[in-house]
Amino acid sequence: MEVRLTILTLALVGGALAADHIDGPNAAADPAVDITDVFAWHEGGRLYAVLNFAGAGATTTTGMYDADALYGIHIDTDDDASNGAERTVWIRFGEDAVGNWGVQVTNFPGAGAPVVGPVESVITAPGGHVFVGVRNDPFYFDFAGFQSTISTGNLAFTGADFFAGLNVTSIVLDMDANVAAAGGDHVNVWGTSARRPITP
Amino acid sequence: MxxxxxxxxxxxxxxxxxxxxxxxxxxxxxxxxxxxxxxxxxxxxxxxxxxxxxxxxxxxxxxxxxxxxxxxxxxxxxxxxxxxxxxxxxxxxxxxxxxxxxxxxGDPGAGNFVFMTDDPATYLQVDRSAMPAVNTAVIASKDAYNEDTPATDATLAYAGEINASLDFLHTALDADDLATFTPCSVDLVDPLAGECIQQAAPLVVPDWHSVDYTSPAGFPNGRVPGDPAIDITLAVLLLDVDGLGSTNGGHTAGDLIGLSQTADDGIMLSTFPFLAAP
Structure with missing residues (x-):
């Protein structure tokens, strides 16, 4: 029984560490571009999207901002995955001359020009809002129960949140749902992270 | 002058x-x-x-x-x-x-943020995510998957390894820990014929969050922070859920809610940006 549950553990261990934490060696080695969770939902004519990164393994009390990282919130509106997203909102970080970090959001629905503002502050954009900053990791999962399951050979979840008190760096977008859907009534959303190639 | x-x-x-x-x-x-x-x-x-x-x-x-x-x-x-x-x-x-x-x-330079201007197409994708735990639970080629796109997902390029992972899970759990449930079935000979992958594929392939404005929000109609997305996903991967796939085993996608997730510690905010401060 323990042997079989160990196999299960190997299959699920990444999931235990968070919804997308430590899901691949390359991402795990680079916390600034290691996505932990992506959320997307609609409410009252708004479309909200959240992309979290730099999770439990890199928890800090300040956000993790990297000028060479690029984050994408991809929005498909035609249900055709083969042709990619109809709109991708790109997010980058940059510093000013005195070391303050800011965020730049391009292709924000309803905003012609890039949306720029400081991190750790709600930025009002044409047609919505942008927030970037360190947040309590909203992912919850009973990792301790999972470990107990492993050691006892029986399912032993208690529901306790292993991720209590752990932080992530969050990108949160508040968009006009109709504009984001190009006039339609649904969208398909996913998030990506990327790194600027080092030029020799 | x-x-x-x-x-x-x-x-x-x-x-x-x-x-x-x-x-x-x-x-x-x-x-x-x-x-x-x-x-x-x-x-x-x-x-x-x-x-x-x-x-x-x-x-x-x-x-x-x-x-x-x-x-x-x-x-x-x-x-x-x-x-x-x-x-x-x-x-x-x-x-x-x-x-x-x-x-x-104005403080000299303060607020004048400087950003890289490289074309996004030239960046190297490191990670991607939408459906929680898909890569971590049922994908074997994790880096390749992270660097890939929903367009590739839609070709069912990962269906084989998803099915193999489902077989792993069911071999480990069906006879005992899931003995009181009716598990879905896995077909190793004809992967796409298995009940489990027939249930799972519409949920996780392609790997994106479908958000339908005409229905109430809540996983799997999008994903709201606090949704028991893992337990719902586990039910779809493990149990024979009514209305999904070709057979009905008497389960709902909510039958495992509470198994591994109860409540988040973070108090969700009622207004933007929703996620609580540390």
Whole structure:
């Protein structure tokens, strides 16, 4: 029984560490571009999207901002995955001359020009809002129960949140749902992270 | 003098760090005190400061000047020259000089964020995510999957390894831990014929969050922070759920809710940005 549950553990261990934490060696080695969770939902004519990164393994009390990282919130509106997203909102970080970090959001629905503002502050954009900053990791999962399951050979979840008190760096977008859907009534959303190639 | 000021203005437009402070025009009344027409030229200096507000747009452009912008920000101090115009009590133009004071308000370079300008297409994708735990639980080629796209998902390129992972899970759990449930079935010979993958594929392939505005929000209609997305996904991967796939085992997608997830510690905010502070 323990042997079989160990196999299960190997299959699920990444999931235990968070919804997308430590899901691949390359991402795990680079916390600034290691996505932990992506959320997307609609409410009252708004479309909200959240992309979290730099999770439990890199928890800090300040956000993790990297000028060479690029984050994408991809929005498909035609249900055709083969042709990619109809709109991708790109997010980058940059510093000013005195070391303050800011965020730049391009292709924000309803905003012609890039949306720029400081991190750790709600930025009002044409047609919505942008927030970037360190947040309590909203992912919850009973990792301790999972470990107990492993050691006892029986399912032993208690529901306790292993991720209590752990932080992530969050990108949160508040968009006009109709504009984001190009006039339609649904969208398909996913998030990506990327790194600027080092030029020799 | 004029040429110098215009040069300064040009640099200031690039720097554009004081834009938000434009509203500070109250010093205008001081200008009204004056009557010396000729000094109106100083007032024009103030106009330079006002243009600094336009410079904020330049910051948006951000494609330019990079590190040098910090120094340009210092030019905001030049805008302060306009303030001199106001102090000079130089006729009505002095009011314009008050605008120049806006420039003085800016810390050199502060708020003038500099961003990389490389084409997104040239970046190297490291990670991607939508449906929680898909990569971690049922994907074997994890890095390749992270660097891939929903377009590839849609070709069912990962269906084989998803099915193999489902077989792993069921071999480990069905006979005992899931003995009180009706598990879905896995077909290793014809992967797409298995009940489990027939249930799972519409949920996780392609790997994106489908958000239907015409139905209430809540996983799997999008994913709201706090949704028991893992337990719902586990049910779809492990149990024979009614209405999914080709057979109905009497389960719902909510039958495992509470197994591994109860409640998050973070108090969700009712308003944007929703996620709680640390």
């Amino acid at each position: 004029r040429t110098l000021l215009m040069t300064t203005l040009a640099a200031f437009l690039v720097a554009g760090c004081e834009g938000p402070e434009g509203p500070e025009g109250p010093q205008g009344p001081q200008g009204a005190q004056g009557e010396q027409g000729p000094a109106g030229a100083d007032g024009a200096d103030g106009a330079d400061g006002e243009d600094g507000a336009d410079g904020a747009d330049g910051a948006d452009g951000s494609d330019g000047a990079d590190g040098a912008n910090g120094a340009d920000g210092a030019n905001g101090a030049d805008g302060a020259n306009g303030a001199d115009g106001a102090n000079g009590a130089d006729g009505a133009n002095g009011a314009d000089g008050a605008n120049g004071a806006d420039g003085a308000d």
